[in-house]
Amino acid sequence: MKEVLSKLKHEALEQIKEIKTLINLEDIRVTYLSKKGHISLMMGKLRELPNEERPSFGQMVNSVKQEVELAIYNKKQMLEEKALLETLKNEHIDPTLDGYLYYQGSTHPLNQVIQDVEDLFVGMGYTVEEGPELENDLYNFEMMNLDKDHPARDMQDTFFIDDTMLLRTHTSPVQARTMLKMKGKPLSIICPGKVYRRDDDDPTHSHQFMQIEGLVIDTNITFAHLKDALLTMCQHLFGHDREIRLRPSYFPFTEPSVEVDVSYIKKDGTKGYIEILGAGLVHPNVLKMGGYDPKVYKGYAFGIGVERIAILKYKIDDIRHFYMNDIRFLNQFKGVDKS
Ligand code: FA5
Numbered sequence: 001m002k003e004v005l006s007k008l009k010h011e012a013l014e015q016i017k018e019i020k021t022l023i024n025l026e027d028i029r030v031t032y033l034s035k036k037g038h039i040s041l042m043m044g045k046l047r048e049l050p051n052e053e054r055p056s057f058g059q060m061v062n063s064v065k066q067e068v069e070l071a072i073y074n075k076k077q078m079l080e081e082k083a084l085l086e087t088l089k090n091e092h093i094d095p096t097l098d099g100y101l102y103y104q105g106s107t108h109p110l111n112q113v114i115q116d117v118e119d120l121f122v123g124m125g126y127t128v129e130e131g132p133e134l135e136n137d138l139y140n141f142e143m144m145n146l147d148k149d150h151p152a153r154d155m156q157d158t159f160f161i162d163d164t165m166l167l168r169t170h171t172s173p174v175q176a177r178t179m180l181k182m183k184g185k186p187l188s189i190i191c192p193g194k195v196y197r198r199d200d201d202d203p204t205h206s207h208q209f210m211q212i213e214g215l216v217i218d219t220n221i222t223f224a225h226l227k228d229a230l231l232t233m234c235q236h237l238f239g240h241d242r243e244i245r246l247r248p249s250y251f252p253f254t255e256p257s258v259e260v261d262v263s264y265i266k267k268d269g270t271k272g273y274i275e276i277l278g279a280g281l282v283h284p285n286v287l288k289m290g291g292y293d294p295k296v297y298k299g300y301a302f303g304i305g306v307e308r309i310a311i312l313k314y315k316i317d318d319i320r321h322f323y324m325n326d327i328r329f330l331n332q333f334k335g336v337d338k339s
Pocket of ligand 1: 172199206278
């Protein structure tokens with residue numbers, strides 16, 4: 001029996017020595033060491049031996065097994081290394097070849113403007129609030145002091161979905177929603193988002209555009225606070241040499257109300273002004289409906305058109321460029337992306 005075992009060992013080691021591929025090596029492992037392999041089956045022969053010979057034969061089978069396993073392991077290492085060296089030899093790397101050009105996108109210019117304005121106001125202690133684009137008449141108009149038959153509803157041509165739901169015409173409904181949420185506590189918020197109006201599309205108007213609303217409510221608010229916030233924002237956006245001009249205007253939700261123009265230098269070198277936003281002190285009725293006592297609290301609010309900022313800032317000649325997804329247009333804003 002011992003001779004048979006030693007013959008098997010010799011045979012296995014010889015075959016391992018001769019083997020040239022990993023697959024053939026695996027075949028040898030199966031032939032000799034698997035459950036029904038020749039060497040493993042030798043253990044079953046123990047029963048045929050007299051008792052006193054069993055331990056030494058058992059040990060011998062185990063040591064043959066280990067020897068063959070080790071030989072297979074070493075051969076495997078050798079064959080794998082050889083295969084690796086062969087692959088490296090055959091794979092020529094040409095470091096002079098051009099690399100792949102991975103196209104990297106960038107933040108849309110309108111989102112860049114929003115992020116810039118958010119950064120500014122968050123730095124001044126405001127929080128950012130959002131609201132739904134499909135809005136209830138209650139928040140879009142009624143709580144903004146425009147009841148059902150208010151003639152000023154005509155100022156914002158509206159996409160109605162049914163009698164109560166509409167695509168919001170401005171970001172002002174977020175004012176109403178936040179006031180109710182804050183339950184009479186002071187607040188400073190800005191609210192960016194998309195708005196919709198049945199305006200005819202032209203170089204400066206779109207039926208869908210973006211606004212950023214600002215609202216501050218506290219006990220000691222005056223018109224001077226509003227003017228300071230607007231000047232800070234305009235100079236941050238357009239440069240410290242810019243001035244703002246406030247013109248009396250009308251919004252049902254603010255009293256007094258103003259349109260705000262920002263200065264720019266015309267082609268002929270003279271100074272001109274362009275309207276970019278509406279603003280005012282929050283109307284007492286709006287405060288009351290939002291849960292604030294107008295005798296105690298005052299507020300200021302403003303609503304700015306994001307496209308108008310971007311048009312001025314980047315000298316864009318047509319608002320529709322922002323919506324066309326033309327990569328040649330969008331690529332021009334890569335460098336200016338601060339995000
Ligand atoms: C309003 O929407 C008011 N809710 C703003 C406001 C908020 C006033 C809080 C007072 C207090 P207005 O309709 O003027 O106001 O729009 C505000 C800005 O949105 C405009 O100054 C302009 O920059 C932009 N805008 C208005 N209509 C369009 C349009 N069709 N396309 C592009 N931008 C527009």
